[in-house]
Amino acid sequence: MKNWKYTLYRSCWDMLDLLFPPECGGCGTAGSRWCIDCQKRVILLNGILCDICGLPQVRAGVCDACRLDRPVYRALRAWSVFEDPVQKALHKLKYRRDISMGVSLASQMVTFVSDLNWQIDLILPIPLGRQRFKERGYNQVGMIAKPLALALNMRYAPNELFRRKETRSQVGLTKLERKANVQNAFQGGAGVIGKSILVMDDVSTTGSTLSAAAEALYSSGAKNVYALTVARALPHHGLGHV
Secondary structure (H helix, E strand, O other): OOOHHHHHHHHHHHHHHHHOOOEOOOOOOEOOOOOHHHHHHOOEOOOOEOOOOOOEOOOOOOOHHHHHOOOOOOOEEEEEEOOOOHHHHHHHHHHOOOOOHHHHHHHHHHHHHHHOOOOOOEEEEOOOOHHHHHHHOOOOOHHHHHHHHHHOOOEEOHHHEEEOOOOOOOOOOOHHHHHHHOOOOEEEOHHHOOOEEEEEEEEEOOOHHHHHHHHHHHHOOOOEEEEEEEEEOOHHHOOOOO
16 A cells, blocks of 8 residues: 555655646656556566566476576566656656656556565665766665655665675676676675565666666665566567576
């Protein structure tokens, strides 16, 4: 059940819309942050998915890739496929400082996350490196994770996961390079001990970042770690190594 804090949070953004009329993050139409047409065009990631990594497959169970090299998290799920209009909305949030897209995307994901039936104590966003945070001024994942936590009556705890080292962008790296890039990059806080954690990112490609975060959280005493993203880049995007 959505609580008053979530209602208040959304109301604040709605009031800002009255002062600064928004444009849709998916198509640019004036008057709405996330228009009805774009909501209908979202490609949901459903069907038969690997029990662990959440990628589509032809049969139920665990995919061959996860059998050979199992990720550290218990399960990863994504709400949508990384295609327009979600791709445009995430880019607008991440690179064009339209932080209002965070609550718009979160509101669309509430039922999806609730239906996963994961028992979660804390929601944590993947943290940015210091330089990237300084340049951007905010964590785009946190702008989605916070209202999602409020809507689901879960504790949002961004300070319980932090980076131990700066890493290069994962864009353009192979699966092995991505895994090496984020190895030992994260550290969990004392507040994760004995807790079931939902760690969140905006987009997953190979899942290496989320797996590295899960490893750090388990090392810090977490009981369970689940992973969630807004969107998933699929192998047909030229990512056959996923």
